[in-house]
Amino acid sequence: MTTFSGRRTRVLTAATAIAGLSLVAVGASGCTSTGNGGSGSKTAAGGVELVKAGQLTTCTHLPYPPFQSEIDGKVQGFDVSLVDLVAKNLGVKQAIVDTPFENFKTGAFLNSGQCDLAAAGMTITAERKKHVDFSDPYFNATQAVLVTKKSGIASLADVKAKGKKLGAQAQTTGEDYVKKQGYDPVSFESSDAVLNGLRTGQVQAVVIDYPVVQGWLKDKANADAFKTVDNINTGEQYGFTVKKGNTELLAAVDKAIADAKADGTYKKLYEKWIGPYDAAAASPSAS
Secondary structure, eight states: OOOOOOOOOOOOSSOEEETTEEEEEEOTTSOOOOSSOTTSOSBOGGGOBOSBTTEEEEEEOSOBTTTBEEETTEEESHHHHHHHHHHHHHTSEEEEEEOOTHHHHHTHHHHTTSOSEEOSSOBOOHHHHTTEEEOSOOEEEEEEEEEETTSOOOSHHHHHHTTOOEEEETTSHHHHHHHHTTOOOEEESSHHHHHHHHHTTSOSEEEEEHHHHHHHTTSHHHHHHEEEEEEEEEEEEEOOEEETTOHHHHHHHHHHHHHHHHHSHHHHHHHHHTSSOOGGGGOOOOO
16 A cells, blocks of 8 residues: 655644554644544534544554655645545544554444544455445556665566565555465565565565555655566556445545546645646546
8 A cells, every 4th residue: 555745734742542543633624633523413514424523534554655644743645635625525624543454355444433434545346345335436556566776676577587575565456466476475564564675675576556656766765775667557446435335425525536636636636745647547437
């Protein structure tokens, strides 16, 4: 799943424990949220029912830059900014809960009522659709193969041909893809761990979403040490998820995505977090 700075809202200075999870409150209007929801109604604009009054609670998995990561003590990123638009339309603030990525496949924290939606640079798949409802696609993604410049690897096929070790983030479509191609990748818990595995020589190549690699290579030290040797179009599209049957919230999410694409906000956020705008990456076509 898979890095930058920019406009972002304030974050709680201390972690708030909720059911053993890490909660970081992010306000769509730029102020912090206590996360307790107060005593107000849990019904937001448009009749959307929320798990906590006054906030749109988002499950994610940190870090996954440029979509969501903690920068200068604040959770920021492309996904975060898009969901802020949803929260603003609902008249509430966004609060982010950091959870294990495997829960996104099952919708566990949505079904248990701990989160309203999930945003984690998550690929829309038929298997995941069995457990959650996906928004319209908001990003078309490809997989990149990143290697150390001294590795002698020129392609994904070279990894196997030269007997090199390949790394991937656990529970991701990148890992699934290379396994289907006959590779036995070393699994890492997070995108940071993937990069560290490459940096420390645990693996000589990694496969991960291309926007993540773009973010990494913005850092001069990374650009000096690593290079991209393959960009694989796997037909992946990202979507946000809600609990099955939550049609009101799903409609609100889809509207925010569509409005952002129509009024230029999406393009501005894309350029801010990901890089030069690629209209193909913002294709509105359904997955």
